Amino acid sequence: MSKKKLGIGLIGTGFMGKAHAFAYRSALAAFPDIPTPELRMVADVNAEGAAKAAQQYGFASSTGNWRDIIANPDIDVVSITTPNTFHKEMTLAAIAAGKHVHCEKPLSPTLADSEEMVKAAEAKKVITQVGFNYIKNPMLKLAREMIAAGELGEITGFRGIHAEDYMHDPEGLYTWRLDPVGGPGVVADLGSHIICMARFLLGKITHVNADIETIVKSRPKAVGSKERVPVLVDDIARLMVRFEGGFGGTLEANWVKTGRKMQLAFEVHGSKGSLYFTQERLNELQFYKAGGDGRTAGFTTIEAGPQHPPYGGFIVAAGHQLGFNDLKTIEMAEFLRGIAHGKAEGPDFREAYEIQKVVEAALASSRQAASRVTI
Numbered sequence: 001m002s003k004k005k006l007g008i009g010l011i012g013t014g015f016m017g018k019a020h021a022f023a024y025r026s027a028l029a030a031f032p033d034i035p036t037p038e039l040r041m042v043a044d045v046n047a048e049g050a051a052k053a054a055q056q057y058g059f060a061s062s063t064g065n066w067r068d069i070i071a072n073p074d075i076d077v078v079s080i081t082t083p084n085t086f087h088k089e090m091t092l093a094a095i096a097a098g099k100h101v102h103c104e105k106p107l108s109p110t111l112a113d114s115e116e117m118v119k120a121a122e123a124k125k126v127i128t129q130v131g132f133n134y135i136k137n138p139m140l141k142l143a144r145e146m147i148a149a150g151e152l153g154e155i156t157g158f159r160g161i162h163a164e165d166y167m168h169d170p171e172g173l174y175t176w177r178l179d180p181v182g183g184p185g186v187v188a189d190l191g192s193h194i195i196c197m198a199r200f201l202l203g204k205i206t207h208v209n210a211d212i213e214t215i216v217k218s219r220p221k222a223v224g225s226k227e228r229v230p231v232l233v234d235d236i237a238r239l240m241v242r243f244e245g246g247f248g249g250t251l252e253a254n255w256v257k258t259g260r261k262m263q264l265a266f267e268v269h270g271s272k273g274s275l276y277f278t279q280e281r282l283n284e285l286q287f288y289k290a291g292g293d294g295r296t297a298g299f300t301t302i303e304a305g306p307q308h309p310p311y312g313g314f315i316v317a318a319g320h321q322l323g324f325n326d327l328k329t330i331e332m333a334e335f336l337r338g339i340a341h342g343k344a345e346g347p348d349f350r351e352a353y354e355i356q357k358v359v360e361a362a363l364a365s366s367r368q369a370a371s372r373v374t375i
């Protein structure tokens with residue numbers, strides 16, 4: 001019989017560490033069927049930060065050494081929310097200790113590393129999950145159902161974008177996100193989300209043609225420092241893709257798009273209709289139905305409510321709106337339910353590996369650039 005309680009160990013207490021802690025704390029309230037997550041230990045390289053996080057988020061203990069989490073027999077599940085460079089080492093150690101692993105996206109700096117992580121997890125039969133929280137939105141589930149049910153007819157194209165502006169300032173510091181040891185730049189950081197979304201809605205991407213560029217060529221090493229570090233990773237990635245279904249599309253990942261804070265958006269078009277979504281208005285899905293009275297034709301706004309599961313687990317009334325942390329809560333609940341049932345609900349390591357294949361294909365295509373026609 002599966003455990004009714006699962007001991008949680010969290011590594012990293014930054015942006016995502018906090019989101020994971022929120023999600024584990026709220027999951028049972030929204031999803032009474034899942035095993036009870038018990039917050040047992042939190043680790044951060046900054047031991048003081050870990051101690052503060054333990055107190056604030058309700059973990060029983062804290063440590064400055066993540067290996068204490070791996071060695072703790074009361075921990076069943078490890079959440080890894082550190083910079084990408086550490087994902088593989090931490091994951092492999094957790095898997096070797098027989099723990100289920102949630103790892104933030106992108107799974108690892110390279111496809112080869114991801115493959116090693118997938119193989120280790122599958123060999124040890126542990127349940128895995130990767131932090132592609134945005135597809136946990138009930139509006140995304142609805143979009144997928146509508147597409148699968150043929151409500152848009154024959155699909156003719158997809159246009160996806162994930163744009164933010166947190167790297168647009170050339171005086172912004174050189175951080176771990178720009179260190180090539182952690183993998184490519186925006187194509188993996190934000191690109192992985194829109195690739196995941198495209199695959200979630202429409203299936204496999206089979207071909208990629210990409211143009212990838214670095215806009216800000218160097219950044220200050222530290223606050224007040226005149227020393228600048230050259231930037232070797234990408235700021236913008238533009239991909240032309242083909243899907244297994246026979247239609248094409250475009251994907252853009254961009255972290256220098258001034259003014260955009262969370263433009264994770266898509267349009268999908270079909271012979272009978274279209275859908276439009278943006279994470280900036282995550283409780284809405286726009287639906288256009290072809291045919292009918294031309295005078296009143298237009299996009300209709302479908303507003304999230306309890307009729308779109310699992311919205312009702314959070315709020316009984318329509319229109320009151322879910323937020324980012326709720327998507328993370330859905331993700332964690334599905335992960336814990338997957339552990340209870342012995343089957344991942346995903347996206348698991350294998351799916352993250354497939355997403356990374358698209359990232360690496362885009363990088364390879366951009367390097368070739370041979371198919372570009374000079375005008």
Ligand SMILES: NC(=O)c1ccc[n+]([C@@H]2O[C@H](COP(=O)([O-])OP(=O)(O)OC[C@H]3O[C@@H](n4cnc5c(N)ncnc54)[C@H](O)[C@@H]3O)[C@@H](O)[C@H]2O)c1
Nearest residue numbers: 012013014015016017044045081082083084104105106131
């Ligand atoms: N799913 C999402 O929407 C989403 C959003 C942001 C970031 N992420 C991913 O989450 C991961 C972390 O990003 P973040 O924005 O939270 O970063 P962050 O810089 O805010 O936090 C990273 C944390 O890891 C800690 N850390 C670093 N090295 C460590 C080590 N060796 N041992 C223990 N702790 C260590 C840092 O002290 C910090 O607390 C990245 O892989 C990133 O791509 C995912």
